[in-house]
Amino acid sequence: MKKLVVLTGAGMSAESGIATFRDSGGLWEEYKVEDVATPEAFAANPGLVLEFYNQRRNQLYACRPNDGHLGLAALEKDFEVQIITQNVDDLHERAGSSNVIHLHGELTRACPVDDPGTTYDIPPGASLRLGDTDPRGVQLRPFIVWFGEAVPMIEPAIRKVEESDILVVIGTSLNVYPAAGLLNYARRRQPVFLIDPNEVSAGRSDIRFIKAGASQGVRQLTRILLTQ
Numbered sequence: 219m220k221k222l223v224v225l226t227g228a229g230m231s232a233e234s235g236i237a238t239f240r241d242s243g244g245l246w247e248e249y250k251v252e253d254v255a256t257p258e259a260f261a262a263n264p265g266l267v268l269e270f271y272n273q274r275r276n277q278l279y280a281c282r283p284n285d286g287h288l289g290l291a292a293l294e295k296d297f298e299v300q301i302i303t304q305n306v307d308d309l310h311e312r313a314g315s316s317n318v319i320h321l322h323g324e325l326t327r328a329c330p331v332d333d334p335g336t337t338y339d340i341p342p343g344a345s346l347r348l349g350d351t352d353p354r355g356v357q358l359r360p361f362i363v364w365f366g367e368a369v370p371m372i373e374p375a376i377r378k379v380e381e382s383d384i385l386v387v388i389g390t391s392l393n394v395y396p397a398a399g400l401l402n403y404a405r406r407r408q409p410v411f412l413i414d415p416n417e418v419s420a421g422r423s424d425i426r427f428i429k430a431g432a433s434q435g436v437r438q439l440t441r442i443l444l445t446q
Contacts, residue, residue: 222297222443223382224290225400227304229389229414230432233284236307237277255364260331264357265348271360272345275325278307279342286388286432287313289440296444300382302375304390304397306362319378321371321397327361330354334370337361372396379403386439388413389432392420411439 228236253259254270291314293299301310301318306325310318327337330352338358340346350358363369375397379385385404392398401420404410412420413428413435428435 219296219298220383221300221378221381222293222384222386223300223302223378224386224388225302225304225379225390225397226310226388226432227390227394227397230286230303231281231284231305231307231309232389233286233432234281234307234309235277236281236305236309237274251365255362256366257364258366260359260364264359268346268348268360271325271362274306275340275345278309278325281307281309283309283313284433286436287315289433289436291315293440293443297384300378302378302397302400304394319371319375321363321369321375323360323362325360325362328358329361330356331359332356334361369396372400375400376403380405382408384409384411384443386411386413387418387420388435390414390418391416392418411442413439 249270254267260267287309290299290301294316299315299317301315302321303310303318304321306320306323308324308326326340328340328346329337346358346360352358379400380403382404385408387401392401401422406424410422410425411428412418412425413430413432415429415431428438430438
């Protein structure tokens with residue numbers, strides 16, 4: 219089987235009703251990044267940060283995978299599919315994708331403030347509060363890679379892109395690094411597809427653009443891949 223690597227961003231989950239951060243009406247218009255998505259924000263006002271992610275988590279539980287998520291999962295019948303996502307939702311997993319790398323963490327998990335390598339599931343419907351601790355008594359925080367923090371999964375993601383036969387990018391502006399730099403690790407002359415309804419500057423001349431949202435774009439991609 220050919221190795222198909224798919225990098226997904228906020229546009230992948232937009233059709234499922236997940237609010238994006240950068241679009242008009244997105245979350246950054248309600249909250250300043252420095253107030254909810256940095257280590258300094260958590261140190262200064264942990265209650266606000268915890269509540270922000272509790273709201274995001276509750277929103278996620280009310281959402282369902284869209285046809286784009288389901289279409290990528292279905293491609294596992296014909297390809298060795300590796301999802302690399304910038305999203306912190308679990309919609310790829312719920313759609314049935316078997317191999318998912320989360321670059322920026324996961325809303326449904328928590329970690330101790332001093333050990334991001336140890337994570338705990340947050341049960342559906344539960345909230346993360348001040349006083350919630352690990353077995354050592356250390357406060358738990360959202361398992362989210364905040365601005366200014368290292369992205370520990372970027373190296374495994376780079377290796378997957380280097381090993382890929384086909385690379386697909388869906389729903390990302392390619393403005394957030396280091397994730398945007400993954401495109402540079404695709405081999406020249408290997409098929410690279412970019413699915414997005416908006417114009418995206420990708421910095422490569424060999425990309426095949428599919429100007430569509432995630433669901434329609436994945437349907438078009440599937441037809442192309444299965445007829446090649």
